Amino acid sequence: MTEAPPSGEIAALSQAALAAARLWLVGGGKMGGALLTGWLDHGVVPDHVTVIDPALSEGLGGVRAVAAPSALAGEARPDVLVLAVKPQMMDAVMPDYRDLGGGGTVVLSVAAGRNIGGFEAAFGDGTPVVRAMPNTPAAVHRGMTVACANPHVSDTARTLCDALLRAVGDLAWVETESLMDAVTAVSGSGPAYVFWLTECLATAGVEAGLPADLAARLARATVSGAGALMDTVEDEPGVLRRNVTSPGGTTAAALEVLMAAQDGLSPLMTRAVAAAATRSRDLAG
Ligand SMILES: NC(=O)C1=CN([C@@H]2O[C@H](COP(=O)(O)OP(=O)(O)OC[C@H]3O[C@@H](n4cnc5c(N)ncnc54)[C@H](O)[C@@H]3O)[C@@H](O)[C@H]2O)C=CC1
Numbered sequence: 001m002t003e004a005p006p007s008g009e010i011a012a013l014s015q016a017a018l019a020a021a022r023l024w025l026v027g028g029g030k031m032g033g034a035l036l037t038g039w040l041d042h043g044v045v046p047d048h049v050t051v052i053d054p055a056l057s058e059g060l061g062g063v064r065a066v067a068a069p070s071a072l073a074g075e076a077r078p079d080v081l082v083l084a085v086k087p088q089m090m091d092a093v094m095p096d097y098r099d100l101g102g103g104g105t106v107v108l109s110v111a112a113g114r115n116i117g118g119f120e121a122a123f124g125d126g127t128p129v130v131r132a133m134p135n136t137p138a139a140v141h142r143g144m145t146v147a148c149a150n151p152h153v154s155d156t157a158r159t160l161c162d163a164l165l166r167a168v169g170d171l172a173w174v175e176t177e178s179l180m181d182a183v184t185a186v187s188g189s190g191p192a193y194v195f196w197l198t199e200c201l202a203t204a205g206v207e208a209g210l211p212a213d214l215a216a217r218l219a220r221a222t223v224s225g226a227g228a229l230m231d232t233v234e235d236e237p238g239v240l241r242r243n244v245t246s247p248g249g250t251t252a253a254a255l256e257v258l259m260a261a262q263d264g265l266s267p268l269m270t271r272a273v274a275a276a277a278t279r280s281r282d283l284a285g
């Protein structure tokens, strides 16, 4: 095993990789757009990026957009082909990019469910593939991404993908691809659960007698404030929860409901995450 370079050196390598990277982004929707914002903020050169999306006619974030890959005929192949279309679109989209397979271009997918074997089959033997699962807080550089690479991804390609994904937040690599379904269910979809919690808290506030606008404001500020606290201090979430919970007080009364063994939040969350993971496996195609 070679000795790892010092962290400053890694940062310099990443920065150089981002500045040199040539990217095609297929799908400039919510996730693709969030990734693009992060990349441009972290040193990717706008002229080095092309977005391919039939819904975009005027470019995206100062980057050129084309409706279809036919507009790119004769152009140099990108270092990374980022696939950010809906999983159900993937089979229709991949054949248009088949020529980029076989090496030289890394296929980086953020699609839920779609597995590495499917990309290898579509792009051909030897194609470097990274399957990643980001989440929408990437739009404000607070994303959590988990990624898994096939053996054809070189160290250089991995450094570039690492830098691209880290540009929008935190990143973890896993070696076991089957973990990606549970990852998708926890962090990929997870922001939606938190937003729903916020909506439910506001509704409950109205039921408890608050005006709707005040209830919505309290719920939003409470969830984002709790998130910021969790992010700032080192205490585990359980410690932070206990810090709010006075013995015999109001929080304890609420937690007794939320922690009920049969119909409390924990079994409900377990079922929700299991449903999302099952759906991720179903989307494999
Ligand atoms: N939204 C989220 O929270 C997350 C989404 N993802 C994944 O990201 C992918 C995209 O999801 P969203 O951005 O939410 O969807 P979206 O609907 O916002 O974006 C998809 C984009 O693909 C474009 N598109 C459709 N057909 C195309 C084609 N033939 N060629 C190029 N572009 C085409 C659409 O015009 C649209 O702009 C999905 O595979 C999803 O699983 C992953 C993590 C989180």
Ligand SMILES: O=C(O)[C@@H]1CCC=N1
Residues within 6 Å of the ligand: 112, 184, 188, 189
């Ligand atoms: O709902 C979905 O399928 C995508 C993947 C994770 C978040 N959104």
